[in-house]
Each structure stands twice: as C-alpha cells, then as structure tokens.
Amino acid sequence: MSKRLTRILTTLFVTLALLGGVVTLYGDNIRKLFGASSSSLSGNDEAYAEVPEHLRRKSMKSFGNNDAYGDSDTGQRASVPVAQAPAPSGAPQAINPRTDVREDAFSTFxxxxxxxxxxxxxxxxxxxxLPHPSNVRVEEWVNYFRYAIPAPPPGQGPFHVAMEAAPSPFADRQHLLKVSLQGRHVAKAERKPTHLVFLVDTSGSxxxxxxxxxxxKSVKLAVEGLNPNDTVAITTYAGGVSTVLEPTPAKERKRIxxxxxSLSAGGGTAMGDGLELAYQQAVRMAGSQRVSRVIVLTDGDTNLGRNxxxxxxxxxxxxxVKEGVTLSTIGFGMGNYRDELMERLANQGNGNCYYIDSEREAQRVFRDQLGGTLEVIAQDVKIQVEFDRTAVRAYRLLGYENRAIADADFRKxxxxxxxVGAGHTVTALYELDLTGEGDTVATVRVRAKKPGDSEAAEQRFVLNRAQVKGSLDRASDDLRFAAAVASTADLLRGTLATDERNFSRIHSLAADATHGQEDRVEFLTLLGKLRQILAPRLASSSR
Known part of the structure; x- marks a missing residue:
C-alpha cells in the first residue's frame, strides 16, 4: 500500500469516526489496519502526520472512561501551561484505542x-x-522502575513472565493487568568479550x-565495569570527526x-559523519563471539554532516546491524535535544536510548545496568497477549504505540x-473490561531469537481468572506503583483527565507502594512538584 493511499484512508477513517460513531475502531488500531511492522514504526508515523491531533484523539477512548463502547470522548485534555517544553519536530504521538475483543483478541508489540x-x-x-506530550512514552516511564519478577527457571527459556490483575482505581468497571517479563542474568565473568566505541559529541553546545x-564521568564509569580484556575506542565529532583512542584493552585504564x-567542546555538529567513523571502528572487531557496540553521547543539537x-x-x-554492530544513544543537556531522533536511531540500531540528567543517573546506566546493555540475551523479542473472548470484553495497552507490530507478523x-539484555525487565500495563465469566483471562506468548540466530523460539504463559485480585488493596505494591506511574504519564499526554480527584488517587497509589525504595520516593517528590506546576488546572477542576 502506498504512503499516499495510507494517508488518505487514515484521514477518511478518522473523519468517519467523528460522525456520531458510525465507524468505531474495535479491532485493529490504525497501525494494525495497515499491517505496519516495528521496522516502519521506529520513527515518525507518516500516516498520522497529516491527521490533526484533535481529530485523532477524538476517535480514541480515554483512560478511565466508564462509558465502555460509548461514542463520546469524556476524557479531558490537559491545557498546555506556559511552562511547556517546546514541541518536537516529529508528528504528535498517537494513543492506543480501546479494542473490542470480539473484533480483535490479540495485542502484539x-x-x-x-x-x-x-x-x-x-x-x-x-x-x-512540563515535557511536551509527544515526548511522554508510557512504557519508558513504567520500565524505569524495578519490579519483583521471578527469574526464569534453568533450561526453560530466556524469560519468565509474571502476570497480575486487580480492579482499577480510576474506573469502577475496569481492571488493570500487569504483564512483566524477566530476562535471565549473566555473570560478569560469563559475558562475551566486548568492544565499545564511544562516539562523543564535542561540538560547542x-x-x-x-x-x-x-x-x-559516564565513560569512565562504563570502562570501570568492563572485563580486563574488553576493548575501548573513542571517536568524536564536531565540525569534523576524529579518532581520539584506537581500540585499547580496558585494563589500560590510565591511557583510556x-x-x-583530553576531550574539549567547540565547533559544529557533523553527527552523521561521526557515526560513520565510529561504525568503521566497531565493525573491525565485530563477530559472533564478540559484542561490538557504538555508544553515542550527545546533547542532540546536530546537523547530519556531508551528504x-x-x-x-x-x-x-x-x-x-547486519554486520553485528549495535547502537545505543545517550542524551545529555536540554534545549535543542532531539529526543525523537535519538530514540529512532537506537531502535534502528538494535540498542537502547537513555537520557542522563545527573551523575546518579550516569551510575545507574553505566555501572548498575551496564551488563544488560552489553550482553544481549535475545533479539527480535515480540510479545503477543491473547485475551479470552469469554472473560474479556475490551482492552487497551498503555504505551508501546511506536512499538506496535501487526498480529500476523508475530511469527514472521x-x-x-x-x-533484551541480561537481567533486563519489560513491563506492560493494560486496562481490561472483564465479563466475570470464563476460566482464562489472557495467554501471553513471547517469541525471540538467540543472538545471531535466524529462527525464533516461543514461550507461553497463562493468567487464570481465579488469579485476578478481588480488590486493589490485595494487589502487589508493584502493580499499584506501576499504575501510578503509567497514569501520571497518561495524564501528561492528555489521556487522563487532569483533575484533583485523579491526581489524589495517583499520589495515594504511589505513596502506599514506595517502601523506602529510592527511585520510588523520588517519584513521590516529582509528583509534588508536578502538582505545583498543574495547580491552576487542578484548582479550576475542583470548582
């Protein structure tokens, strides 16, 4: 299907959806309708780019809306405050619609x-x-935090999936489902030899x-976590590009x-040329028994370079990537940071996208989580959740909009x-409308390849209705805290009404589920600051 025809059909679909609900999207969302795969969704969605945001949002149900299957959108969009981050250059992010299980029982991402x-x-x-709504990705908020997920049993695949469901705090007739995946751990001594090429932006900005x-400081932390015979190279880009350090064993710490x-800032920002030089350094060391990764460290203020x-x-x-080199993008600073580009590059490069706002975050990414970044345990990892039509009326996946995969592509x-790297976890939340019938609520399938393999293996996990909690109080702290985080993100995207009642519920959920964990306590502090920023909106909603 041509891009032009895709845009025409998308606009026609949304227009019809506004005409009193004549057309309602119960089955596939727009991505599934056109059979889009994750490779075409890693950047800006051109099919959405020409559809005005207010039309797109009116065709979708709101978070916590009690009018299941109704035609009106009763959720309120948050007004854009003065203290709003500038809009990114990409298209606004679409939000997953609620899906009727009778039309589509599968959710794939x-x-x-x-x-x-x-x-x-x-x-x-x-x-x-406030961050711009288009830069708020629910899944990245939820996955920032750690949850208690059992490790996969030896010999039973690279992953374990834990599921939990309980009534939603935002809608009487809804439940929340948490699906959490835990990857197997790999000890430092068991990691493959690693070659890292740090591509450092040394432009004036x-x-x-x-x-x-x-x-x-971040690069030094990463080097400290390497094994002695791992190797490091450093390249830079500004107005031009250069190699500051040829491949050097990590044990030569003084030289590194x-x-x-010796790095200093000044000049232009030829990022594209810098990437090419870094990849040339990385591909020399690539192989099936060696990790070779380019790590870009930049404030994102860039032109791309020659040609x-x-x-x-x-x-x-x-x-x-086909040569065996992966890519991670690490952001620093604010102002001209191009978030959408950094995420797009990392997605294309089979890597990770992080943002470092403090030395503490640098320690988290480059020290505490370095093993997961270096040692990939599974590639092309897809999750497909099949909802039982007897037990579930409708569902909505919170986030993962730009990671959607056509259902038919799950086994392609x-x-x-x-x-997924060693020890990594992945968590997704769903809103569910349950019928109260049936024995099985959902079946989760995980499909993935071993690094370097061309064929994937599949694992299967089931959530029975008897496992659904009767009240939110009986749910785990992890489910309640993840719900608070996801709903805050949805609030900032304009999906959840910005009012005092919802904000109080979010704060209560988080406050009861911190248990002194540093990252969770910090989130509570951020909620307090967010409440101050949103004070005019909250005050008007309580009148």
Missing part, C-alpha cells in the same frame, strides 16, 4: 527497555516545566557540567582516562523487534 522519556520528565519538572563533563580527559539525511543515516545503521521471524 516489540519489547522496549528504554528509559529516556522518564528521565527527561524528571529534569523538566525539576526545572518547573556540549560545553557545561551537565554535558561534556558528565559525558566524561587520559584520552577521556547525510536521516534516512541515509538509518540505512547505514541497518547495514551495520524476519520482522524486526526489540532486544
């Missing part, structure tokens, strides 16, 4: 372990601003303690640190999907 969206929210709110100085300390466009750069990344092993 690629895993996502990125966390950049949440970290940017943290920095924005700390500076008394990188001056400052939250940019190049924080980059230097000297190269890191470079986003599409040519993505095409180059795809070629190097040539369709690109996400990667």
């Amino acid at each position: 690629a895993v996502d372990v990125d966390t950049a969206s949440y970290t940017q929210f943290r920095r924005s709110v700390t500076e008394h601003q 990188m001056q400052g303690p939250d940019r190049l100085a924080l980059v230097q 640190n000297a190269a890191i300390d 470079q466009t986003v599409e040519t750069m993505l095409g180059s990344i795809r070629r190097y 092993d040539d369709v690109d999907a996400g990667e």
Whole structure:
C-alpha cells in the first residue's frame, strides 16, 4: 500500500469516526489496519502526520472512561501551561484505542527497555516545566522502575513472565493487568568479550557540567565495569570527526582516562559523519563471539554532516546491524535535544536510548545496568497477549504505540523487534473490561531469537481468572506503583483527565507502594512538584 493511499484512508477513517460513531475502531488500531511492522514504526508515523491531533484523539477512548463502547470522548485534555517544553519536530504521538475483543483478541508489540522519556520528565519538572506530550512514552516511564519478577527457571527459556490483575482505581468497571517479563542474568565473568566505541559529541553546545563533563564521568564509569580484556575506542565529532583512542584493552585504564580527559567542546555538529567513523571502528572487531557496540553521547543539537539525511543515516545503521554492530544513544543537556531522533536511531540500531540528567543517573546506566546493555540475551523479542473472548470484553495497552507490530507478523521471524539484555525487565500495563465469566483471562506468548540466530523460539504463559485480585488493596505494591506511574504519564499526554480527584488517587497509589525504595520516593517528590506546576488546572477542576 502506498504512503499516499495510507494517508488518505487514515484521514477518511478518522473523519468517519467523528460522525456520531458510525465507524468505531474495535479491532485493529490504525497501525494494525495497515499491517505496519516495528521496522516502519521506529520513527515518525507518516500516516498520522497529516491527521490533526484533535481529530485523532477524538476517535480514541480515554483512560478511565466508564462509558465502555460509548461514542463520546469524556476524557479531558490537559491545557498546555506556559511552562511547556517546546514541541518536537516529529508528528504528535498517537494513543492506543480501546479494542473490542470480539473484533480483535490479540495485542502484539516489540519489547522496549528504554528509559529516556522518564528521565527527561524528571529534569523538566525539576526545572518547573512540563515535557511536551509527544515526548511522554508510557512504557519508558513504567520500565524505569524495578519490579519483583521471578527469574526464569534453568533450561526453560530466556524469560519468565509474571502476570497480575486487580480492579482499577480510576474506573469502577475496569481492571488493570500487569504483564512483566524477566530476562535471565549473566555473570560478569560469563559475558562475551566486548568492544565499545564511544562516539562523543564535542561540538560547542556540549560545553557545561551537565554535558561534556558528565559525558566524561559516564565513560569512565562504563570502562570501570568492563572485563580486563574488553576493548575501548573513542571517536568524536564536531565540525569534523576524529579518532581520539584506537581500540585499547580496558585494563589500560590510565591511557583510556587520559584520552577521556583530553576531550574539549567547540565547533559544529557533523553527527552523521561521526557515526560513520565510529561504525568503521566497531565493525573491525565485530563477530559472533564478540559484542561490538557504538555508544553515542550527545546533547542532540546536530546537523547530519556531508551528504547525510536521516534516512541515509538509518540505512547505514541497518547495514551495520547486519554486520553485528549495535547502537545505543545517550542524551545529555536540554534545549535543542532531539529526543525523537535519538530514540529512532537506537531502535534502528538494535540498542537502547537513555537520557542522563545527573551523575546518579550516569551510575545507574553505566555501572548498575551496564551488563544488560552489553550482553544481549535475545533479539527480535515480540510479545503477543491473547485475551479470552469469554472473560474479556475490551482492552487497551498503555504505551508501546511506536512499538506496535501487526498480529500476523508475530511469527514472521524476519520482522524486526526489540532486544533484551541480561537481567533486563519489560513491563506492560493494560486496562481490561472483564465479563466475570470464563476460566482464562489472557495467554501471553513471547517469541525471540538467540543472538545471531535466524529462527525464533516461543514461550507461553497463562493468567487464570481465579488469579485476578478481588480488590486493589490485595494487589502487589508493584502493580499499584506501576499504575501510578503509567497514569501520571497518561495524564501528561492528555489521556487522563487532569483533575484533583485523579491526581489524589495517583499520589495515594504511589505513596502506599514506595517502601523506602529510592527511585520510588523520588517519584513521590516529582509528583509534588508536578502538582505545583498543574495547580491552576487542578484548582479550576475542583470548582
């Protein structure tokens, strides 16, 4: 189907949806309607780009809406405050609709372990601003936090999936379902040999303690976590590109640190040329028994370089992925940061997208979670949730909009999907309308390849109705806290009504589920700051 025809049909569909509910999207969402795979969804969705945002939102049900299957959208969009981050250059993000199980019982998506969206929210709110709604990705908020998920039993596949359901705090006739995937752990001594190429943006905009100085601390933390015979190279880009450090064993710490300390900022931003140089360094060391990864560290303020466009750069990344080189993008600083581009590059490069707003976050990403970034345990990981038509009336997946996969592509092993590193977890939340009947609520299937393999294996997990909690109080702290995080993200996207009642529920959910965990306690603090920013809106809603 041509892009032009796709745009025409999309616009026609949404227009009909507004005509009193003549056409209602119960089955596939628009992505599924056109059979889009994750490879075509890793960036801006051109089919959505020409549909006005207010039309798109009116064709979708709101979070916590009690009018199941109704025609009206009763959710309120949050007004855009003065302290709003500038709109990104990409198209506004679509939001998953509620789906009638009679029309489509399957929900299929690629895993996502990125966390950049949440970290940017943290920095924005700390500076008394709101992130732009298009930069709020629910899955990256939920997956920022750790949950208690059993490890996969030996010999039973790379993953364990834990499921839990309980009544929703936002709608009397809804339940929340949490689906959590835990990847197997790999000890540091068991990791494959690793070659890292750090591509450092040294352009003039990188001056400052939250940019190049924080980059230097981050790279040193990563090097400390490597095995002695792992290797490191450092390349830079500004107005031009250069190799600061040829491949060097990690045990030569003094030499590596000297190269890191020599970095200084100044000049232009030829990112595309820098990527090409970094990949040339990485591909020399690539192989089936070695991890070879490019790690881009940038404030995102970039032109692409000579003869470079986003599409040519993505095409180059795809070629190097086939050579066995992966890519991670790490963001620093605010202002001109191109969040959508950084996420798109990481998705295309079979890697991760993070954002570093502090030295503490650098320690989290480059020290605590380094093993998961380096050692990929499964590639092209897809999740498909099948809802029992007897037990479930309708569902909505919270987030993963740009990771959607056509249901028919779940068992097509040539369709690109996400990667999972050692010890990584992936969590997704659903809103459910249950019937109160049937024995099985949902069956979750995980399909993935071993690194380097072309064929995938599949695991299967089941949630029975008897396992659904009778009240939210009986649910785990993890479910309640994840619900608070996801609903805050939905509030900022305009999906959940911004009123005092909903905000109080969110705060209560989070406050009762922190148990002193540092990241969760910090989230409570951010909620307080968010409440101050939203005070005019909350005050008007209570009148």
